Structures are given as C-alpha cells and as structure tokens.
Amino acid sequence: MPNRKSTLRPESTHSLEALVSDLSDPTLYPHSVEVITTIETHISVVFLTGDYAYKLKKPVDFGFLDFSTLEARYKYCLLEVELNRRTAPELYLGVVPIYWDAERQKISMQANDTAPVEYLVKMRQFDPNAVLGSQGDCIQISHQQLDSLALQIAKLHLNAESVDMKSELGTPDVILKPMTDNFIALEACFDPESHPYLQDLYQWTLTHHAQQTPLLLQRREQGRIRACHGDLHLDNIALINRQPVLFDGIEFSDSFRWIDGISDLAFLLMDLASRRQAHLAWQILSIYLQRTQDYQGLQLLRFYMVYRAMVRSKITNLRAEQFRSGSSERAKLCVLADDYVTLAHDLSQIPSKPKLILLQGVSGSGKSHLAEQMLRLIDAVVINSDRTRKTLFGIEPLERVSDEQKQRLYSQTMNRNTYRKLEENAQTSLQAGWHTIVDATFLKKEHRQRFYNLAKALQVPVYLIYIDTDLQLDSVFLAEQIRLRTEDDKNPSDADAAVMLQQSRYLQKPQDDEPCIWLNAQKLRQEFPQQQIKQFLNLPLTS
Structure with a gap:
C-alpha cells in the first residue's frame, strides 16, 4: 500500500488560505475581539478570540481521516461537540455556520439566503498555557x-x-x-x-x-x-x-x-x-x-x-x-x-524478572507517600488496599463513609476479601511482566505469607519494606499524621487516631526470616532514603 499524501481540497473559491485570512479578522465575529491568535495542527486551525475559540477543520484527506468535503466537515463538527461534551460540557458550545457575503465579498457569521460555505466548532476559550x-x-x-x-x-x-x-x-x-x-x-x-x-x-x-x-x-x-x-x-x-x-x-x-x-x-x-x-x-x-x-x-x-x-x-x-x-x-x-x-x-524491550514489593505499616505511617516516591526509582504498578477495599465495597475510592458503613467496610470478611483481591491483582500484574508494589497495613504475618507464597510460585523476587513507628510513645507524630490525613481529601483511608493506635497494638512486626528492611516513619517524613531502597531492591546505585 503506497504512502498516502495529504490532499488539500478547497471548495468553490474559498481556499483554506482565504478562510484562515478572513477568520483572522476581528471584525468578522459577533462579539468583541481585540487580538486573534491561531493554533495550527495537521488537521485544523484554531482561532483564539478572547472569550471564545473557533476550530476550522482543514479540507484534508489522510486516508485515516477524510475532511475533504463540506458535508464531512459539518458531520464531524457536530460529532466532535457531542462526544467531547462527555468530559468537557462547559467548553464545547456548538457548531457555527459560515456564509458568503456577496455584497461585501467576504465570509460572514450572519445568516443569509445562501448555503453555509464552512462550519466551525465553537468553544469557550481557555489559557493555552493551561494545556x-x-x-x-x-x-x-x-x-x-x-x-x-x-x-x-x-x-x-x-x-x-x-x-x-x-x-x-x-x-x-x-x-x-x-x-x-x-x-x-x-x-x-x-x-x-x-x-x-x-x-x-x-x-x-x-x-x-x-x-x-x-x-x-x-x-x-x-x-x-x-x-x-x-x-x-x-x-x-x-x-x-x-x-x-x-x-x-x-x-x-x-x-x-x-x-x-x-x-x-x-x-x-x-x-x-x-x-x-x-x-x-x-x-x-x-x-x-x-x-x-x-x-x-x-x-x-x-x-x-x-x-x-x-x-x-x-x-x-x-x-x-x-x-x-x-x-x-x-x-x-x-x-x-x-x-x-x-x-x-x-x-x-521486556525488562528483567519483575519484582514484588510489599509496604507494611499502620495507617498513616507514610506507606502511600513512600510508594509514590519509589516510582521515581522503579516503573511499577502500585496496588493500594484502601482503594481496592472501597472499590470492592461498591463506593468511590475517595468517598467518606458513615460509622455504620465502617463496621461493614472494615469487617473481618472485607479484610479477607481485600487481601484476596490484592493477591489476585498482584499476580495478574506480575504475570504481565510489571514490577508490583502492594501498599497495605499487613498487620498479620499470615497476610504477608500469602504474598511470599505467590512470589515463590511465580519465581519472582519479593521484598518487604516495613515503616516503623511507636504511636503510643510519639503523640506529636500521631497528631501531625491525623492532621495531614484530615486535610487531604484525596486520601482514601478512613483511619482515625483510634484506628491507628489499635493497629499498632495488634501489629505483628517482621521476623528474621522475612526479606525486609526497616524504615523509621519520622525520618521518612524528612528524607527519602533513595540509596538504601535502591540497594535493598538491587537497583543501579546512581547518584
């Protein structure tokens, strides 16, 4: 199949160049315009007029895209508005017809007894630097x-x-x-x-x-x-x-x-x-x-x-x-x-064998923040227990729940279902060849053991990073963590001070037979231990 070249097909006497020139005239528009700026791509020209932006589809045919007729451009203007209103209803205002004004010998946005010679998508303008x-x-x-x-x-x-x-x-x-x-x-x-x-x-x-x-x-x-x-x-x-x-x-x-x-x-x-x-x-x-x-x-x-x-x-x-x-x-x-x-x-290029990385610690110890920082060191899928739990429960990840809902959301049954789903998703991610980070409290050794077993079955290396904090002794740290979590409306966890203290009492810390490093929660807030984590995960030790 030969390479298909772009073909410009201006209709009648209204060439693309003439349309662009006329649409660059501030007096054409039915609203106040001081300066017009244009943004051009391979398929369109956008005219920024101040409050509104107008998109002109170029009469091109690239094979995979055919705007070569006026009918096609009109059809796709309408469809563009319809589809994009799904995500940006406030931006997509409609389709504007353009007419030929024979008396003035130029195009016009004022309707007359002639058929439209072109159509534009009208949008509410926003700062191009916001893109x-x-x-x-x-x-x-x-x-x-x-x-x-x-x-x-x-x-x-x-x-x-x-x-x-x-x-x-x-x-x-x-x-x-x-x-x-x-x-x-x-x-x-x-x-x-x-x-x-x-x-x-x-x-x-x-x-x-x-x-x-x-x-x-x-x-x-x-x-x-x-x-x-x-x-x-x-x-x-x-x-x-x-x-x-x-x-x-x-x-x-x-x-x-x-x-x-x-x-x-x-x-x-x-x-x-x-x-x-x-x-x-x-x-x-x-x-x-x-x-x-x-x-x-x-x-x-x-x-x-x-x-x-x-x-x-x-x-x-x-x-x-x-x-x-x-x-x-x-x-x-x-x-x-x-x-x-x-x-x-x-x-x-398929990378080396994927790694399974477990992050352990009570709620609020900094696991999710650590996972986010680790993505600067390793390309990995992060699986978070709070988000997974709420999705299984049938609510949005960031939705807050009532006290009655908490009883069911954090029940023993939901705990089992959540860890089962975390394991299932981690297995799918690892089998697809991606490094995987599981972010959960992992309070019990049995929760961690099922992931050790998974790593053994898949023959992938497994690592445990434990974030240690004594909340009962460090009341200042506890108060600060609660404040930060309360202010962060994008945190999916519902844990409060009582939950965090309860978790710290029932937490089973890593044992000598587990592939683990310990990080101090208070120090972790101040500095990301990049080299220590790289060495533990066998990543290149670059400066």
Missing part, C-alpha cells in the same frame, strides 16, 4: 490533580458505551490495521538503513498481535471495546480552574475511538514517558486500575504503548510535511518523529 502539553518535559501537576485526572479517565471508560458486537470494530484485524499503516507511512519518511528499528518494530508488532489475539477477542467479548477519547495525550488535557479537563477527543474515525480503554490510556502513559515523566505515568495507571480493576489489561499495555509511540511519530511527520523543506520547524519535527520511534523500540 499540560505546553509545559514541555516539566509537567506541573499536583497529587490531587493527578488523582482527579486518573479517576476522570476511569469514569469515562466505565461509563462509555460498549461496541455493537455485530460490527467489526475492535476485532483483532481492525486493531492491527492502523498499526501496520503507521509503518507504511513511516517508511516514506525514514531511511531504513539509518533507522533499523522500523523493521524490528514491525515484526515485533506482528508477533505480539498474533500472541495476544485470543486476549483481544476475549476483551471484546467482555465489552472492553468502548467509545473512548481516542487521542488521550497531554496536548488534549488542560488544567481549568485548577482541575484537569479532557478535550479534543477523536470524532473522525470510528476505528480510532471504539477501542480498548487500555489502548486509550496507553497514549497518555507513552506521552509522559517521552517527556521523562514516567513516575507520573505509573501513578495515573495505578489509580486508574484500582478504580476499574482492569488488571487484565496490563497484558496489553506494552503492545499499545508501542503503537501509540508509532502513531505520534507518524503524526509528527505529517505535521513536518506542512512546513517548507529545509525550514527549522520541519527539521525539529523530523527529529521529534525519530525520537518517538526510538521510544517505541525502548518500550518493546
């Missing part, structure tokens, strides 16, 4: 915002419509086609001799697709193919009123948006990894999985992350082609496209 992708390789996002983002994505996927099983969408063949199309497009952009990864990645994709075909079919039968965002990367996430908002989901291709939720999420995780922010990717993934309980999807995560890196390389090359040959803009984009191929190759 996470604009921050480059230094993403500024708080723990609370990260938590909210992961839960928003989980909610979108859990509530999204499942694919009609009579359609071909989400079948293994449909999943594979855009993957192989990426390589066809990229062969025209890269010299195979200067970029040997392309052929290796092509074969890797075919091999892994064949290996995973039974799972792809199973997940489709399970209803995992859903109406997702489809373009979930940092350039399509903004912090508005200090809350993350997903926007600009795909409308132009059914096969690109009716996908597995893990494929959708993989785009964001890959994007973060490409910016050397992998620790944020693993935090988002962990929170997402604890809400959706879709740990099975981890078996496909590497497959989809490689695909998303190749998508990004192809799109970056398409954007480069729209700049003059020899220009600095084109050169920069070509280098970036090359970097994505290299990232895809790195992602395809």
